[in-house]
Amino acid sequence: MTLNPADDAFAETLAAELPDNSLRRAEPRYLEEPRGRWHGSSGWVALPRSADEAARILRACNAARVGVVPFGGGTGLVGGQVAPDTPAPLIVSLQRMSAIRAVYPQENVLVAEAGAVLASVQEAAREAGRLFPLSLASEGTARIGGLLSTNAGGVNVLRYGNARDQVLGLEAVLPDGTVWNGLKRLRKDNTGYDLRHLLLGAEGTLGLITAASLKLAPVPASVGTAFFTVESPAAALALLALARDQLGEGISAFELISRQGLDFLTEKLPEVRQPWPAAPEWCVLIELGLARGLDPASALETLFETALDEELVSDAIVAQSEQQRTEFWAVRERIPEGNKAIGAISSHDISVPLGAIPEFIERGAPLIAGLGDFRINCFGHLGDGNLHYNVFPAPGKRREDHVNQREEIKRTVHDLVHAYGGSVSAEHGIGRLKVEDLERYGDPAKLAAMRAIKAALDPAGIMNPGAVLRG
Amino acid sequence: MTLNPADDAFAETLAAELPDNSLRRAEPRYLEEPRGRWHGSSGWVALPRSADEAARILRACNAARVGVVPFGGGTGLVGGQVAPDTPAPLIVSLQRMSAIRAVYPQENVLVAEAGAVLASVQEAAREAGRLFPLSLASEGTARIGGLLSTNAGGVNVLRYGNARDQVLGLEAVLPDGTVWNGLKRLRKDNTGYDLRHLLLGAEGTLGLITAASLKLAPVPASVGTAFFTVESPAAALALLALARDQLGEGISAFELISRQGLDFLTEKLPEVRQPWPAAPEWCVLIELGLARGLDPASALETLFETALDEELVSDAIVAQSEQQRTEFWAVRERIPEGNKAIGAISSHDISVPLGAIPEFIERGAPLIAGLGDFRINCFGHLGDGNLHYNVFPAPGKRREDHVNQREEIKRTVHDLVHAYGGSVSAEHGIGRLKVEDLERYGDPAKLAAMRAIKAALDPAGIMNPGAVLRG
Incomplete structure (x- = not known):
């Protein structure tokens, strides 16, 4: 099935169905991705302000067989946000749908539009005395729609799960331009197939997420952060099991770092303060978020002493201030930057x-x-x-x-x-980078089912063509 | 599309492809359900011992256009386990696939076959020093496959999520008889559409789950259980918010009970011991599961005192022994029995x-x-x-x-x-009881997507015909 380009004629027709200034020519930032491996073909960007406008856009694209590339913050690392190999698609940016529609502190629920930047969702939760636990390096740029469409991970998955686990309901436009009003705020709802989890992680190939109702978590009463020096990854794993026995769900993050990464930082980003006199071969950044009545400092001390007895660790440095905590996290979070510089x-x-x-x-x-x-x-x-x-x-x-x-x-x-x-x-995710890997390593029955689902929901193949599945 | 009956001729052909004694005539227990509203047509039961045998069964049914009704513990309350209105289907019971295939305590993972009874999965987790948190009244009979296919809930959802949230991977036979080997033990895996969540909660209409890798949780270091008497549901809700502020994720269960339910128990099940001199108008059964270093008795006391100050509660009875804890839970769990007697x-x-x-x-x-x-x-x-x-x-x-x-x-x-x-x-779930409700209240775009998915994955419509979606 060949798609048609989002050319000027198509843009003109579509513009007539939308409010003024809903379309503009694609600036370079819509055609690039962080790895610099793909460049999108030039074309048009549509900027809907509501699910209804997004629906009109998808209906028009479906009728004209024009490809649609959903665009969030553009931070994805597998090229899911640019379509280089197809006739110029219509890029649909969610940036104008960035509202926090509502916060329900008593329900631990927040409803955000797909264009909301992750940091602003975290902030809205914090203002309500709650935690939105999704956290990753690009949180100042990445938008909720993209994070959900790629089922983003990050540093708190251990405790709170992946992006998909934060979602109670979705509002989305399906490929035929119908709107699914699935913005429920329910913890339990067993009425039919879980369309929510099908769109989550589908990388925009099955529909366009326009809003989500998101779970909030209680803010831990106290936080403790430390670097533990470990002999090996096996020791780190045994430390994790020990920490879990002692602290149950209280472990928010458990990050492994190797000396190679620290050496890259030393070489390329010397301003990043490393807390050791000499970089350890392996270390773990552990963060606790504990309930009222528990003291992270003493929990970390107990953990260290037991781990020392079991010869799992040789050293521990506990952050003594919020500033030191930030410095510890900077070591972890700037490793990708060091990598990039090398x-x-x-x-x-x-x-x-x-x-x-x-x-x-x-x-x-x-x-x-x-x-x-x-x-x-x-x-x-x-x-x-x-x-x-x-x-x-x-x-x-x-x-x-x-x-x-x-x-x-x-x-x-x-x-x-x-x-x-x-x-x-x-x-x-798969994006465009790993389409072949998916074909090579994916389970054949699952792949066949995926193709059948794609064909069923998007028979014209307009949604993010070439991502996840070969077009 | 009309289905053909699983008649004697079909059974004979199928039996030839399977080991001896893989088929038997359906005894009454396969044709009944707890509400007594549906009776299955008589026919044959197939009892596979492996995913491969299950695959041979589904391939034969698909080729002959014979309906398949997956059968677990038979405890479902919406008639999903009996098909009365179609030509006699083949019932596929998972009872011979009841093994716990493996337990990985360090990974907090357990792999169970679909026929494993919930209580035996809980027991296997306990033996490994871990918790499998899914818990509900029928846990001595209900089997994992059915629990996952219906995305069962129960009393610990507040803390641990629904059945679907316990699943890392699935092994399942798709309607065409291909086996999806999706039994991963990964916390993060973004390789394509989430087929797992599509089968979970699909009530056997999109495939047959044969095994699952399940998440285990740490066992809370201590447990505390109490009845709090509250003025109203609004007060109960405010109490919940207060408890969350104080105890974070430490609340495992929070169950509302009304005087009507207690009166039914008094009338019909007087042997159930109620801990009040007179039944309260509304009360809440709260259970805490706390990390090491915290004391449930004092946590419950603090909660009660604050709630008393805020005029949310008038009384609290804290279980003083494991026996009393069991008695408290019996009050909650036998309410359905009281209801049934009325x-x-x-x-x-x-x-x-x-x-x-x-x-x-x-x-x-x-x-x-x-x-x-x-x-x-x-x-x-x-x-x-x-x-x-x-x-x-x-x-x-x-x-x-x-x-x-x-x-x-x-x-x-x-x-x-x-x-x-x-x-x-x-x-x-929907089963057969709520098909009309789904049509009436379901979002039209979601319903259309569900029908498209069903047609794509099960074009002959053999899987649990008439459940969830009208045949």
């Missing part, structure tokens, strides 16, 4: 079953070494079994020297992940 | 947004009174906004005297629920 040959957002992590890391290193002289920075959300496993050139070499090895490295890492029953896209 | 004219498993509950209850009573002289027993999972709102005849009358009013009562309750943006099936 220049990864191949980056992998993978997950394996928690218990398999130590073996995965142990087996990965010699496999990569077998391909050449590389450096590995393996770090991430250990509590979720989600690692960012990035491969860099040896000192003195550049990523450009290894371009022709990228595929081989990627294949090696992904094959190993697959052998452990893992995922080759833990939190970033 | 005989409800119409029962409603509804949810409304938490904040709307007091108004819903206040407005419901006069509406029902306007229809005649009835008694209302309204009780349930207040923390989830999920009430069981059941209407009974006045003393001296029988449900049979009001059969012709059932529809009107149901409509009145459901219309009110709908007006508040609620759900007419909070935790029981």
Whole structure:
């Protein structure tokens, strides 16, 4: 099925059905993505102000067989936000739908439009004395619609789940231009198939999310943050199990950091303050959020002492102030920046079953070494079994020297992940970057079902063409 | 599309493809359901021992256009487990697939086959020092496959979520007889559409779940249980908000009970020990599960004192022993038995947004009174906004005297629920009981999408025909 371009004639017809200034020519920022691997074809951007306007836009696109690329904050890392290989699509930006429609503190619910920036949703929750727990590096730019469409992860998944787990209801426009008014605020609703979870994580290929009712959580009464130095990933995992036994659901984050990542920071971002005299081989950033009546400092001390007895840790530094806490988190959150400055040959957002992590890391290193002289920075959300496993050139070499090895490295890492029953896209999604990976590693029955669902809900194939499934 | 019956000829052909004794004639227990409203047509039961055998069964049914009714523990309350109006379907019972395939304590994961009884899954988790939090009255009979297919609720949803929230991965046979090997043990996996959540809650109409990898939770270090007497549902709701402020995620259950329910127990089940000298008008059963270092007794005392100051509660009785805790829960869990002994004219498993509950209850009573002289027993999972709102005849009358009013009562309750943006099936599902309700109250865009998905995945319409969607 061939799509038609969103050309000037189409734009003119569509503009007539919408309020003034609803369409504009696509500026460069709508045609780029952070990795710089794809550039969208030039064309038009539509900027709806309501679900009804979004519906009119999709109806027109469906009738004219014009592709639609939903656009949020543009921070996605797998190219889901730009369509380079199809006739110029209509980009539909949700930026004008950025309202917090309502907050219900007693219900622990907030209703946000898809264009709301994550930080502003967090802020609205905070003002109501509640927590919206989704948290990730791009939270000042990423918008709710994109975060939900990609089922974003981040640092608090261990405790609160992925983006999809924060959603009670959705308002969305389906590919045929009908509006699904599914903005329920219910914790229990068993009336038919869960269309919500189908759109969540579908990366805009099954419909356009325009608003969501989101769960809020209680704000922990107190927070404690510390770096624990551990011998190995296996020790880190044993520490996590110990922490869970002692603290139950009180662990909000559990991030693994390797010396390689710290060395990159030292080299490229020396202004990032590292709290050790010498960078440890492996360490864990642990954050507790505890209920009233519990003291994080003493909980961390108890955890450290037990872990020391069990020879899991050798050192711990507990943040003594909010400023130090911010500094600790900066170490973790600026690692991707350090990586970028060095220049990864191949980056992998993978997950394996928690218990398999130590073996995965142990087996990965010699496999990569077998391909050449590389450096590995393996770090991430250990509590979720989600690692960012990035491969860099040896000192003195550049990523450009290894371009022709990228595929081989990627294949090696992904094959190993697959052998452990893992995922080759833990939190970033498929987008355009991993369409082939999905075909290679995906379960055939699931893939067939996905294709059948796509064809059923979007028979003209207009929604985000080429993302997730080959067009 | 007409289906063919699972007649003797079909059974004979199918039996040849399966190990001995894989088929037997349907005994009465496969053709009945707890409400006694539907009786299945007689026919054959297939009893697969593996996903592969289940796949052979579904392939044969799909080829012969024979309906399939998945059968778990048979405890469902909406008739999803019997198909009365179609040519005799093949009943596929999962009872021989009841193994706990593996437990991974370090990962907090357990893999169970669909035929595993809930209580045995809870037990396996307990033996590993973990908690499988799904808990409901029928847990000694209900099987995992049915619980997941209906997205069951129960008493711990407030803290741990519904059945669907406990699932990391599924193994399932799709309607065409292909096996989806989706038994991942990952917390993060963004590789394509979430087929898992589509099958969960689909009530067997989109495929047959054969196994699941399930999340386990830490066992709370200590538990505290109490009855709080409250003035009104509004006070109960304010108490919940207060409890959340004080205890965060430490509240495991928060159940509302009305005097009507207690009076039914007194009348019909006098052996159930009620801890009050006189039954309170409204009370709440609250259960805390706290982390190490916290004392439930003092937490309950603090909560009571603050609530007393705010005039939300008038009395509290804290369970002083495990035996008393069991007695408290028996009061809550035997209310449905009391109801059954009285005989409800119409029962409603509804949810409304938490904040709307007091108004819903206040407005419901006069509406029902306007229809005649009835008694209302309204009780349930207040923390989830999920009430069981059941209407009974006045003393001296029988449900049979009001059969012709059932529809009107149901409509009145459901219309009110709908007006508040609620759900007419909070935790029981649609089954065959609520197909019309779904058509009446369901969002048209969602219904159209559901029909398209059903047609795409099960074009012959063999899976649980007549459940959820009209055949």
